[in-house]
Amino acid sequence: MPEGPRRPRRGATTIEEVARAAGVSRQTVSNALNAPHRVRPATLARVTAAIRGLGYQPDQSARSLRSGARRTIGYLAPVDDPFDPNPLMAGFLEALVDAAGARGQRVLLFRPVPPTADPSAAVDELVAARQVDGLVLADVVREDARVGHVARLGVPFVTFGRTGPGEPQHWVDVANDAAMAAVVRHLAALGHRRIGYLGASEDLPWMAARRAGFLAEARRLGLSALVAAGPETAAGPETAAVRALLRGPDRPTAVVAGSDLLALDVYEAVRAEGLTVGPGGVAVTGFHDTPLCRHLHPALTSVRLPLQAIAVSLVGRLLDQVRGQPAPTAGVELAGELVARGSSGRPAAAPRRAVPRESVDTGPDTA
Incomplete structure (x- = not known):
C-alpha cells in the first residue's frame, strides 16, 4: 500500500512543545531534564514520554552557557604505540566513555605535542580554554608530577592509580596485592608448593604491589617462593630469567x-626447556585478562580488572567535585577477579617434559 504524503520537515522540537504535549509548564520540563528528583514520578513519566515521542534534544550549548558546565571530561591519554597499543588502557578508555555517557558526559582525549613532552602545557591550555569540567589521569606513579600540577590549578580531577600521602586522595585503583594473593591460594589449592614469580620494574607501584602480595601470601601458606631475576641488559632477559x-x-x-x-x-621459557604448560607440567598465570589470554594454548589463567567499575567510580567522584561536594579523604580500592583457565592445574610429581612428535606413545595416557 503506498504511503501517504509525508509531513513537511519542521525545525527541532522545542521545550514548549514538550510542555504542551505533557500538559505541564516549561519549568517542569526543565526540572525533569536537570533535576528529576524535584518532579513527582507520575509527572516525570509523562514528560519523559513526551520527550521520547517528539524526539526532543536539549540544546547542550545553551545549557552549558547558563550553568557554566561543559558536560565534558578531559582524559590525559597515556603515550602509546598505535601499532602496538596497550590492550588494558584501550579497554579502560571504552569503559570510561560508557561511564561518562551514562551520566550525560563526553570524554575529550588530549595529549602533549610531541607525545614525549611535559603534559603541563597541554593541561594548562585545556583548563584555560574552559573546555572541560574536570580531568582523569591514568597510569599514576609515585610522586607523579601531573598530580601536583593539576592539584595546584585547582581543577577537579581523579586518578586511575594511587596518589601519595599529602596529595589529594581522588584515586580509584585495583587491590593488586589481594588479587595476587588470590592467585597464590588458587595454585596452592591445586597442590603447588614451589611457585616462581616474574615481574616488571618495581618502580611501577602496581607491579610492586603484585610482587608484595605474591610473597606475603606464599609466606603465609608456607610455600617456596622463587623470584625470577636476570641481567637487565641481556637479550630477552625475562625469558632467560625464567629458564634459569x-x-x-x-x-x-x-x-x-x-x-x-x-x-x-x-610460556616461551617453559617450552624452551622442553616442558609443557598446564596440568602435569608447569602452571602459568597472568594478570589483566587481556583478550590474548583466551587465544593462547592452553588458555591463560589471569586476573580480570574491574574496568567498568573503576570507570564508574572515577566519573562519579569527579562529578561530585564538579558539583561542589566535599573532597574525598580516601581513595577507592576495587577487587580483581581470578579467571581460571587451562594454564593452571595440578602439578605432576615433576614437571613433564614435552615428548618429540615422532616418539609419542599412542596408547592410553596414564600421566
Whole structure:
C-alpha cells in the first residue's frame, strides 16, 4: 500500500512543545531534564514520554552557557604505540566513555605535542580554554608530577592509580596485592608448593604491589617462593630469567607472571626447556585478562580488572567535585577477579617434559 504524503520537515522540537504535549509548564520540563528528583514520578513519566515521542534534544550549548558546565571530561591519554597499543588502557578508555555517557558526559582525549613532552602545557591550555569540567589521569606513579600540577590549578580531577600521602586522595585503583594473593591460594589449592614469580620494574607501584602480595601470601601458606631475576641488559632477559629458574634444583611447578605479556615470556621459557604448560607440567598465570589470554594454548589463567567499575567510580567522584561536594579523604580500592583457565592445574610429581612428535606413545595416557 503506498504511503501517504509525508509531513513537511519542521525545525527541532522545542521545550514548549514538550510542555504542551505533557500538559505541564516549561519549568517542569526543565526540572525533569536537570533535576528529576524535584518532579513527582507520575509527572516525570509523562514528560519523559513526551520527550521520547517528539524526539526532543536539549540544546547542550545553551545549557552549558547558563550553568557554566561543559558536560565534558578531559582524559590525559597515556603515550602509546598505535601499532602496538596497550590492550588494558584501550579497554579502560571504552569503559570510561560508557561511564561518562551514562551520566550525560563526553570524554575529550588530549595529549602533549610531541607525545614525549611535559603534559603541563597541554593541561594548562585545556583548563584555560574552559573546555572541560574536570580531568582523569591514568597510569599514576609515585610522586607523579601531573598530580601536583593539576592539584595546584585547582581543577577537579581523579586518578586511575594511587596518589601519595599529602596529595589529594581522588584515586580509584585495583587491590593488586589481594588479587595476587588470590592467585597464590588458587595454585596452592591445586597442590603447588614451589611457585616462581616474574615481574616488571618495581618502580611501577602496581607491579610492586603484585610482587608484595605474591610473597606475603606464599609466606603465609608456607610455600617456596622463587623470584625470577636476570641481567637487565641481556637479550630477552625475562625469558632467560625464567629458564634459569626452571633449571634450578628446586624447579617450580608453577610460575606467576605480573602481567599477561610477561606470561608470554613464561610460556616461551617453559617450552624452551622442553616442558609443557598446564596440568602435569608447569602452571602459568597472568594478570589483566587481556583478550590474548583466551587465544593462547592452553588458555591463560589471569586476573580480570574491574574496568567498568573503576570507570564508574572515577566519573562519579569527579562529578561530585564538579558539583561542589566535599573532597574525598580516601581513595577507592576495587577487587580483581581470578579467571581460571587451562594454564593452571595440578602439578605432576615433576614437571613433564614435552615428548618429540615422532616418539609419542599412542596408547592410553596414564600421566
